Amino acid sequence: MYGVILAGGSGTRFWPYSREMYPKQLLKIFGDQTLIQATLSRIAPIIPSDGIYIVTNPQQGEQIQFQLPPSTKGPHFITEPMGRNTAAAIGLAAMVLSKRDPEGVMAVLSADHFIQDKEQFLEVLLQGRSLAKKGYLVTIGAKPTRPETAYGYIQKGEPLSDGHGGSRVARFVEKPDRPTAEGYIKSDAFFWNAGFFIWKASCILEEIFKFMPELAAGLTKIKEALGTDQEEEILKEVYPALPSISIDYGVLEKSDRLAVIPAEMGWEDVGSWSALDEVLPKDENGNIITGNVVNIGSTDSIIYGNCRVVAVVGLKDVVVADTQDATLICSKDRAQDVKKVVEALKKREGDSHLVHRTVLRPWGSFTVLEEGASFKIKRILVKPKARLSLQSHTKRAEHWVVVAGTARVTCGESVYDIGTNQGTFVPMGVKHRLENPGEEVLQIIEVQCGAYLGEDDITRYSDDFGRVAKKVEAKR
Amino acid sequence: MYGVILAGGSGTRFWPYSREMYPKQLLKIFGDQTLIQATLSRIAPIIPSDGIYIVTNPQQGEQIQFQLPPSTKGPHFITEPMGRNTAAAIGLAAMVLSKRDPEGVMAVLSADHFIQDKEQFLEVLLQGRSLAKKGYLVTIGAKPTRPETAYGYIQKGEPLSDGHGGSRVARFVEKPDRPTAEGYIKSDAFFWNAGFFIWKASCILEEIFKFMPELAAGLTKIKEALGTDQEEEILKEVYPALPSISIDYGVLEKSDRLAVIPAEMGWEDVGSWSALDEVLPKDENGNIITGNVVNIGSTDSIIYGNCRVVAVVGLKDVVVADTQDATLICSKDRAQDVKKVVEALKKREGDSHLVHRTVLRPWGSFTVLEEGASFKIKRILVKPKARLSLQSHTKRAEHWVVVAGTARVTCGESVYDIGTNQGTFVPMGVKHRLENPGEEVLQIIEVQCGAYLGEDDITRYSDDFGRVAKKVEAKR
Numbered sequence: 023m024y025g026v027i028l029a030g031g032s033g034t035r036f037w038p039y040s041r042e043m044y045p046k047q048l049l050k051i052f053g054d055q056t057l058i059q060a061t062l063s064r065i066a067p068i069i070p071s072d073g074i075y076i077v078t079n080p081q082q083g084e085q086i087q088f089q090l091p092p093s094t095k096g097p098h099f100i101t102e103p104m105g106r107n108t109a110a111a112i113g114l115a116a117m118v119l120s121k122r123d124p125e126g127v128m129a130v131l132s133a134d135h136f137i138q139d140k141e142q143f144l145e146v147l148l149q150g151r152s153l154a155k156k157g158y159l160v161t162i163g164a165k166p167t168r169p170e171t172a173y174g175y176i177q178k179g180e181p182l183s184d185g186h187g188g189s190r191v192a193r194f195v196e197k198p199d200r201p202t203a204e205g206y207i208k209s210d211a212f213f214w215n216a217g218f219f220i221w222k223a224s225c226i227l228e229e230i231f232k233f234m235p236e237l238a239a240g241l242t243k244i245k246e247a248l249g250t251d252q253e254e255e256i257l258k259e260v261y262p263a264l265p266s267i268s269i270d271y272g273v274l275e276k277s278d279r280l281a282v283i284p285a286e287m288g289w290e291d292v293g294s295w296s297a298l299d300e301v302l303p304k305d306e307n308g309n310i311i312t313g314n315v316v317n318i319g320s321t322d323s324i325i326y327g328n329c330r331v332v333a334v335v336g337l338k339d340v341v342v343a344d345t346q347d348a349t350l351i352c353s354k355d356r357a358q359d360v361k362k363v364v365e366a367l368k369k370r371e372g373d374s375h376l377v378h379r380t381v382l383r384p385w386g387s388f389t390v391l392e393e394g395a396s397f398k399i400k401r402i403l404v405k406p407k408a409r410l411s412l413q414s415h416t417k418r419a420e421h422w423v424v425v426a427g428t429a430r431v432t433c434g435e436s437v438y439d440i441g442t443n444q445g446t447f448v449p450m451g452v453k454h455r456l457e458n459p460g461e462e463v464l465q466i467i468e469v470q471c472g473a474y475l476g477e478d479d480i481t482r483y484s485d486d487f488g489r490v491a492k493k494v495e496a497k498r
Numbered sequence: 499m500y501g502v503i504l505a506g507g508s509g510t511r512f513w514p515y516s517r518e519m520y521p522k523q524l525l526k527i528f529g530d531q532t533l534i535q536a537t538l539s540r541i542a543p544i545i546p547s548d549g550i551y552i553v554t555n556p557q558q559g560e561q562i563q564f565q566l567p568p569s570t571k572g573p574h575f576i577t578e579p580m581g582r583n584t585a586a587a588i589g590l591a592a593m594v595l596s597k598r599d600p601e602g603v604m605a606v607l608s609a610d611h612f613i614q615d616k617e618q619f620l621e622v623l624l625q626g627r628s629l630a631k632k633g634y635l636v637t638i639g640a641k642p643t644r645p646e647t648a649y650g651y652i653q654k655g656e657p658l659s660d661g662h663g664g665s666r667v668a669r670f671v672e673k674p675d676r677p678t679a680e681g682y683i684k685s686d687a688f689f690w691n692a693g694f695f696i697w698k699a700s701c702i703l704e705e706i707f708k709f710m711p712e713l714a715a716g717l718t719k720i721k722e723a724l725g726t727d728q729e730e731e732i733l734k735e736v737y738p739a740l741p742s743i744s745i746d747y748g749v750l751e752k753s754d755r756l757a758v759i760p761a762e763m764g765w766e767d768v769g770s771w772s773a774l775d776e777v778l779p780k781d782e783n784g785n786i787i788t789g790n791v792v793n794i795g796s797t798d799s800i801i802y803g804n805c806r807v808v809a810v811v812g813l814k815d816v817v818v819a820d821t822q823d824a825t826l827i828c829s830k831d832r833a834q835d836v837k838k839v840v841e842a843l844k845k846r847e848g849d850s851h852l853v854h855r856t857v858l859r860p861w862g863s864f865t866v867l868e869e870g871a872s873f874k875i876k877r878i879l880v881k882p883k884a885r886l887s888l889q890s891h892t893k894r895a896e897h898w899v900v901v902a903g904t905a906r907v908t909c910g911e912s913v914y915d916i917g918t919n920q921g922t923f924v925p926m927g928v929k930h931r932l933e934n935p936g937e938e939v940l941q942i943i944e945v946q947c948g949a950y951l952g953e954d955d956i957t958r959y960s961d962d963f964g965r966v967a968k969k970v971e972a973k974r
Binding site: 037038316318319330331332333334335336337338340342344346347348349350351352353355356357359360362363366367391392394395396397399401419421423425426442443445447465467469471472 | 513514792794795806807808809810811812813814816818820822823824825826827828829831832833835836838839842843867868870871872873875877895897899901902918919921923941943945947948
């Protein structure tokens with residue numbers, strides 16, 4: 023069995039913890055692991071990393087790679103030039119897989135869901151594999167525990183005679199209204215649509231060719247280019263024109279090969295801040311509180327503090343989420359409207375909807391501490407033995423002060439080491455490079471001065487990460 | 499007439515905008531002026547600055563001075579070694595004044611009250627002066643506009659035959675309960691006790707000698723030392739032992755020389771965040787919003803944003819107050835409990851209850867941008883032509899980068915100027931001085947490195963502000 027992890031999606035619902043370039047799957051909102059890390063850990067007992075494909079976009083792919091242990095075996099990345107909904111993503115993954123193993127069974131999983139009972143989840147995957155091998159398109163129906171109106175539902179039909187706990191699918195229901203949902207949970211026939219699918223690559227492709235000829239045509243063009251020099255170019259050409267339709271709507275609602283396996287595994291999508299109530303433990307006043315928080319008499323609230331002091335007094339049913347550069351305070355019953363905040367921010371100048379102040383890079387990370395009219399201050403962390411590209415800037419000079427570790431500085435023709443408490447100066451226009459020759463993390467404070475301080479004022483001459491001659495926003 | 503401004507008080511009620519060392523009177527919560535500035539502007543038409551005495555403590559006195567235009571004529575500062583409630587503060591001021599002009603009339607005013615109708619206020623002061631000259635202890639009764647339970651009340655008695663709109667005082671009432679307060683506003687006889695008093699210095703001292711012999715004895719000792727070399731020493735010795743009692747309780751409730759002048763001047767104490775509702779204009783949804791705020795559907799809320807993004811979604815009757823290092827989110831009806839946050843913070847390590855990250859100094863200001871284990875980053879602003887003390891540090895080195903203006907740097911035996919984009923380094927233990935020789939504000943970024951970075955690691959050799967050889971916390 024192969025695992026296909028859908029890891030696209032933009033980070034609007036958990037703003038300000040998530041950002042457009044830093045969505046929910048990259049966050050540690052439930053514990054020590056980020057959601058993508060937890061997703062991969064969960065399937066590790068039955069799918070080796072070489073069998074795992076992560077479908078994502080270039081920027082998120084880079085962020086996901088930072089969160090995974092270094093490995094040459096996998097997971098593999100399938101990079102969409104842009105998001106085109108689940109039918110295209112799954113079709114692309116099926117096409118890639120079918121070149122490797124046409125009769126292989128693929129389990130399509132979301133990168134950012136919560137599952138309480140990991141063993142039950144694996145059992146369901148294995149049940150699904152058995153059904154998939156027989157040619158079924160298998161969906162997973164999570165047993166509902168409340169009349170949730172934020173989820174879609176699957177109504178099961180007659181049981182399958184060939185066992186494995188599956189049934190036919192009577193119908194899919196989009197997010198129902200409250201009375202309808204209340205009716206569903208009284209019935210035994212309705213399940214939450216967990217958005218997990220198990221099928222043979224060949225089967226789903228057959229159905230795509232049957233019900234989505236336009237997508238099928240695009241995928242056929244892409245298939246020919248896969249593994250060739252033209253792959254990236256063809257993808258960029260074909261992908262934007264693919265129909266942006268969900269696999270549910272494009273295929274599943276039309277196919278007669280469907281099956282559903284009911285599962286009690288504590289599944290939740292956790293689609294908003296208020297949904298954390300369903301998955302996280304609460305204190306005696308019904309609060310979920312982490313970080314630097316002072317609470318005076320608040321109840322039933324979710325408070326995600328950070329470094330700064332957040333004091334909450336007498337709140338009820340409120341979500342507070344504090345980050346370095348933005349704070350959300352939201353009535354719990356309006357958690358779906360957090361996306362409206364992100365929309366409002368997009369219309370403004372600035373990039374606070376897009377990125378955090380801390381940006382991960384292959385060599386380490388940088389955090390913008392302060393920006394003024396003609397200066398910008400960053401804290402830069404460089405991993406042991408790592409180095410930034412050899413670069414220059416046309417419009418800014420840089421002052422570096424080492425506050426931990428040792429820095430090897432290339433500045434023009436000179437190469438020299440500076441230790442903790444020492445500083446150096448890189449004039450405008452001069453080729454330079456920052457390197458950590460040591461065994462501990464190098465930490466420097468950089469003060470940039472100049473009339474223009476955009477990240478795109480960079481010319482790269484040599485880079486350990488293949489970024490030469492690219493001028494990419496928000497990179498260095 | 500003289501003005502005596504009581505400007506003590508600690509900053510707990512408007513945390514995090516106010517801090518213990520930065521109370522409400524120093525804030526611009528109602529407009530362009532801070533409350534102490536507004537208080538001084540208000541009385542300026544009838545009391546010249548030489549006639550004004552500000553009673554405060556040393557730290558707040560320094561902060562208030564930063565907010566006043568430079569003047570050698572006044573206001574004068576009367577510095578209490580510590581707060582001992584209003585009877586002691588007023589007695590001290592009366593003693594100081596009685597040496598200058600025993601029959602002088604003093605108007606005792608709070609530094610941090612709100613007054614809508616400035617002309618009416620001045621008229622009331624002049625009415626009060628006329629009554630005070632006849633020997634009355636005049637209180638001001640603000641006409642109540644709602645059954646406020648957070649204010650004390652004055653019940654007026656029979657009208658004074660000698661005119662000026664005054665009446666005898668029937669009694670003082672402490673903060674009443676709601677039904678009582680509702681009864682009061684239906685009556686014509688009850689007024690809010692504005693805490694403003696007008697009387698001759700000699701009269702209030704007579705009453706203090708009559709009703710508060712212990713305070714009188716202390717003030718007598720102090721009187722002998724006023725203007726001598728022993729003044730500060732005697733104050734420090736005597737003041738802590740003075741009874742800590744309000745003038746209302748200690749004198750006014752016992753005296754038979756009382757009068758009250760009713761006034762419709764739009765007076766408010768504004769004792770908490772929620773009280774802003776009474777004095778500031780609201781948007782069409784009942785909100786008071788300033789700063790960098792995104793509001794999606796919040797109503798009847800008070801949102802004080804700052805530089806960072808604060809997004810509020812669907813809040814009702816909530817106060818949000820954001821500062822660089824702390825954010826308050828408080829149900830409006832719990833605004834009195836903000837002081838509990840300050841108490842909780844006092845029990846923790848750190849000084850976030852005490853000071854802001856931006857600290858004003860005579861030469862300018864500094865803001866702590868970031869603190870790490872072995873480094874601290876500050877933005878330092880130096881006023882034109884101002885300079886810091888000649889100083890050295892035993893445990894830290896300092897890197898300076900000029901981001902605006904020109905710096906004159908003394909470092910050991912060298913004196914040199916560095917311009918915008920240039921940097922310099924001050925090694926540990928070396929005598930140094932930072933000066934702004936120019937006409938614009940000098941802005942530098944300072945990166946401090948060392949094992950200990952406390953503000954008390956400073957030895958001053960020469961200082962324009964008389965701070966030589968003092969090691970005072972939070973100074974430089």
